[in-house]
Amino acid sequence: MDRGIAAFPLVVVLSFALCAAAASWHSFAASSMNSMLMHGLLAREDVDSGVLEPLTQPGITDGFQCWDADSTRGKIELSRGACARLNSDNSLAAQLPILDGTVLGKSFPQFDYNSILFPLSACPSAPIGTPNLALTLSPSAARSPTSCLQTGITTSIRLLENLILTSDTNVSSAVPVVATAGFLDAQASLIVASDIQIIAGGDLHIRRLYSGQEPHAITLISGTGVVLIEEVDPKLRLRVAAWLGAFLPAGATLDSQIPLPKPLATQVLGLSIPR
């Protein structure tokens, strides 16, 4: 009895000690796991912050580039990559009246089509599929599944669709830009009344390009296709950029001083998932 009574508190103290040990062990295990999770969160923050830093540093080379940012927090090691297309040195291209992608390759200028095409215009007629065309489309050039038919141009046009001009079309003097994300096919005469930028994401074809009396400056751009002009008024001064080449009639007047659209400095292509 005496020993039993003496042992009783000992048993209780022991069980308390066991409980405390269990609590400590649990607390250690749980805090290890939660600290691992916290390290995971912090490491993600680190790589998120570091991955775009190289873009702000001088010396990064032009063209297509990819790089990685790393982070170590506790036992967690994470890496996150980024890729960007940086505009190449265009000093050579800046002096040329015709910028031909098949010749310039990576030095062919990258244009900021987001600023060229926005704000978007609505198709003046109900969009149609692709009808018969006066040109054979380049197989790799951009095109839209739908086309807009238009007869006269009185305001700037910025279309997601292809643009087809089936008859002679007068472009009002208040129109500085005609741009489409797809191809542009002017199947008859296009008569301009002021300086203008005519820009197509895909092929750009004009049967006849005319003006009134003035020697207007015309910029013709095809981002992914050809520029094909069959007849042109020699009074007009042209500057052309075409990824797959420019086909101009003999006697066309070229002018390398005509400004091109805003170049695209850097195109961030995406970040990888942290691993």
Added chain:
Amino acid sequence: MSAPGYCLPDLLVSILVAGIISTACAKLAVDCSQSLMNAQREDRRTAILLKSEILAGDSVRANDTSPWNIGLRIHKHAKINFSDGSLNPVMQGNQTLRPKSGTDALTSAALVTKHSILLVNSSRHGSRLRATACPRWQPLVATPAYKSFLGLLPDGFIELIADQRISSLQQCRTLSFSFNRSMIAGTSSPEALLSIRALVPISHIHTLYVDRRGQLRLISHQGQRNIENQPLVEGLNKFTVKQWRASLHPLSGISLLIGTSPREAVNVSFASRLSRVPSFNFLLNRP
């Protein structure tokens, strides 16, 4: 009457002392185990919230695999559907796997833009596309094998499934694709297939949601198929997602309300690192 060597008062005092000590110790033990249980509950809750935060954050990070307006979709009120509005099979299958009512789901897509492909000479056969595919920047040597791709159009996106996994593309090669419903890309007409000029490999399309048993689950999608549905975290009671867009700069992200009980929830917010832009610059600039 009393035991030899003991007198009754001694015995009573001993019993009283033992009783006091054991009561105190028992209380300590109860308090200790209660604290242990509370600590366990709190640690578990913290772990659930941290894991959920990491998973949801990774969904937003997946959205930054491209700068375009594609990748994140929020399914409100436990209704997981395809881009065309039709219900995902998880809504009609096993009852316990269906989303818990009152919760939201989050679909994200991770793209691999550096392994993009250019398409030329496309031809269409019903809802199938056959085209010559060339690597856009450099030969794709020993890349992960990609099965699904995002086709870029001037006015949208189409998810295409390759007939066979494409693990390397060192030069131009003829490939075949099919298209159907998608969790991220709008369904387009078969005629639009011929206008696709750029393909971007899809590393994964995931949907995070909470099932009826309170498990945070992850579905992997490939076109209209759910190729896996895995439990990730147990014990979630609240999971609502809201998309936000900054008014003064082109940043966006999501706010997440997560909780282990209906009464308490934690609000976490994630921002995309990249501002959202249309895909024209990618589509219309070469190379």
